[in-house]
Amino acid sequence: MSDHSLLEFDNIDKYYGDTHVLKEVSLEVDEQDVCVVIGPSGSGKSTLLRCANRLEEIQAGEIRLDGTALTHPDADINVLRQRIGMVFQSFNLFPHKTAIENVTLAPQKVKGIDDEIAYEEGMSILEDVGMGDHADAYPNQLSGGQQQRIAIARALAMDPRVMLFDEVTSALDPELVGEVLEVMRALAEEGMTMMVVTHEMGFARGVGDKIVLMADGKVVETGEPKAFFENPQTDRAKQFLSRML
Amino acid sequence: MSDAYTDGAAADNSTIERFLNDHTLKRVGAAIAGAFTLAVGVLLYFIIDFANPDLFVRIIPRFLEAFVLVLGIVAGGSILSIPLGIFVGLGRVSKTRFTNAISTGYVEFFRGTPLLFQLIVIYYGIPALWIQNFGDFPISNWAIPAAIIGLMLNHGAYVGEAIRGGIGAVPEGQMEAARSLGMSYVQAMREVILPQAWRNALAAIGNDQVILVKDTSLLTVIAVPELISEFRQVNSATFDPWTPIILVAILYLCITIPLGKFVRYLEARSDWGGGDRR
Ligand SMILES: Nc1ncnc2c1ncn2[C@@H]1O[C@H](COP(=O)(O)OP(=O)(O)OP(=O)(O)O)[C@@H](O)[C@H]1O
Numbered sequence: 001m002s003d004h005s006l007l008e009f010d011n012i013d014k015y016y017g018d019t020h021v022l023k024e025v026s027l028e029v030d031e032q033d034v035c036v037v038i039g040p041s042g043s044g045k046s047t048l049l050r051c052a053n054r055l056e057e058i059q060a061g062e063i064r065l066d067g068t069a070l071t072h073p074d075a076d077i078n079v080l081r082q083r084i085g086m087v088f089q090s091f092n093l094f095p096h097k098t099a100i101e102n103v104t105l106a107p108q109k110v111k112g113i114d115d116e117i118a119y120e121e122g123m124s125i126l127e128d129v130g131m132g133d134h135a136d137a138y139p140n141q142l143s144g145g146q147q148q149r150i151a152i153a154r155a156l157a158m159d160p161r162v163m164l165f166d167e168v169t170s171a172l173d174p175e176l177v178g179e180v181l182e183v184m185r186a187l188a189e190e191g192m193t194m195m196v197v198t199h200e201m202g203f204a205r206g207v208g209d210k211i212v213l214m215a216d217g218k219v220v221e222t223g224e225p226k227a228f229f230e231n232p233q234t235d236r237a238k239q240f241l242s243r244m245l
Numbered sequence: 246m247s248d249a250y251t252d253g254a255a256a257d258n259s260t261i262e263r264f265l266n267d268h269t270l271k272r273v274g275a276a277i278a279g280a281f282t283l284a285v286g287v288l289l290y291f292i293i294d295f296a297n298p299d300l301f302v303r304i305i306p307r308f309l310e311a312f313v314l315v316l317g318i319v320a321g322g323s324i325l326s327i328p329l330g331i332f333v334g335l336g337r338v339s340k341t342r343f344t345n346a347i348s349t350g351y352v353e354f355f356r357g358t359p360l361l362f363q364l365i366v367i368y369y370g371i372p373a374l375w376i377q378n379f380g381d382f383p384i385s386n387w388a389i390p391a392a393i394i395g396l397m398l399n400h401g402a403y404v405g406e407a408i409r410g411g412i413g414a415v416p417e418g419q420m421e422a423a424r425s426l427g428m429s430y431v432q433a434m435r436e437v438i439l440p441q442a443w444r445n446a447l448a449a450i451g452n453d454q455v456i457l458v459k460d461t462s463l464l465t466v467i468a469v470p471e472l473i474s475e476f477r478q479v480n481s482a483t484f485d486p487w488t489p490i491i492l493v494a495i496l497y498l499c500i501t502i503p504l505g506k507f508v509r510y511l512e513a514r515s516d517w518g519g520g521d522r523r
């Protein structure tokens with residue numbers, strides 16, 4: 001075992017102008033673990049994920065992937081981002097590309113992988129998420145759940161070390177939530193390291209290895225799912241859980 | 246007071262409604278269209294009666310020559326204005342201050358002054374500067390290159406604004422998704438943003454290119470033997486305006502109508518599975 005976690009947030013601070021959005025946040029995600037981040041709206045969960053992908057810059061602290069500081073000014077962001085897959089609430093599939101083209105675009109253009117190999121790998125990932133039959137469909141011909149599964153496949157195609165999920169089921173009709181959570185559950189079982197922001201407490205409890213509660217830009221409580229849900233330590237956690245459950 | 250107001254509004258509404266029911270509207274529309282057709286028909290009758298078939302046949306070759314020249318100038322201006330416009334549009338959305346300022350200044354100048362003025366600057370102004378500084382102006386038939394350059398620069402600004410609007414209409418999440426996959430800004434622009442921006446801007450660019458075709462009529466001022474120049478020559482030699490007018494109209498429409506069709510074809514082709522995008 002190495003002496004560091006796969007993804008480490010080390011005392012990070014993030015401001016939007018004068019608003020202090022993340023306050024000295026420290027957090028570790030171990031290899032093969034599923035870290036579930038929960039918390040009230042506006043507590044900074046999305047911002048935390050976006051900082052890990054450098055979609056937002058932090059003002060203090062350090063974020064490390066496998067020991068390498070990805071927030072360092074000299075870090076090659078395009079290389080680091082290949083190792084961090086991100087799935088968004090609003091899917092953000094490329095509408096001008098078919099499902100398979102969405103999946104193969106980055107491997108081809110960024111990694112320079114052969115068209116044929118990229119296609120074969122892409123098809124196998126699409127099949128993994130249950131979308132093999134829709135490889136030639138355009139995003140707007142598919143349901144939200146199907147689009148989100150393709151978005152997951154698209155991120156997986158870069159063979160990332162960590163996957164970040166930001167409320168990926170929040171924009172879905174209730175009957176479509178299950179199919180996406182099922183894909184994520186399978187991914188977790190295969191050993192993918194995941195950081196998941198969600199309001200799905202059933203998923204958090206069933207699939208999470210670690211629960212992180214955020215409030216007002218701070219990590220309020222961290223714990224294993226069973227301990228966290230059955231025996232929360234802080235008032236903030238008790239209050240949050242009483243409203244969620 | 247308020248009662249009177251509501252009563253008035255209600256009365257107004259009902260009058261409008263009575264008038265604007267489907268049936269009346271249909272009839273009014275048909276009546277206007279009929280009157281228009283009649284007027285055009287009468288005018289056409291007079292025109293055809295006026296036109297001179299012998300002259301018509303005789304001037305066809307020279308007009309065809311002008312037509313080919315216009316086609317060439319349109320092709321040149323068009324083909325050059327589109328890549329230029331794409332760069333201008335990219336400059337307009339650039340976060341690099343210098344690039345942004347230069348492209349903004351460019352657009353302000355070329356949209357803020359008349360094309361005719363720009364053509365005059367290029368056609369008369371540039372050779373004068375050249376001669377003062379470097380001696381003889383090397384291009385003997387400067388009118389046609391000047392025309393193509395003028396149209397390119399002018400319409401590059403309009404295409405640029407269309408592209409800028411098209412980029413602005415692409416949701417921010419597209420850039421974020423592309424970057425999060427490890428694509429560079431340039432890759433994301435090329436592979437993800439520009440194809441969608443192009444689709445969004447296509448109608449506006451199409452309109453602009455049709456205007457570019459019609460703008461060639463201004464080239465008569467810088468001595469390009471295009472369709473209007475030919476018209477003026479034929480008219481002053483024969484005192485027959487209508488025979489050449491018919492030819493000019495037919496020849497312009499021979500460019501603009503297929504061009505419009507081509508743009509609609511391009512739009513239909515990038516349908517991306519149909520339905521409501523986003
Ligand atoms: N681009 C921005 N500019 C300014 N403030 C922002 C911006 N994005 C987010 N914020 C602020 O940062 C804080 C944290 O936002 P964030 O989106 O991370 O919360 P969240 O926990 O993801 O909430 P939700 O559950 O609603 O998604 C909020 O107060 C929000 O208003």
Ligand SMILES: [Mg+2]
Nearest residue numbers: 045046047167
């Ligand atoms: Mg959020």
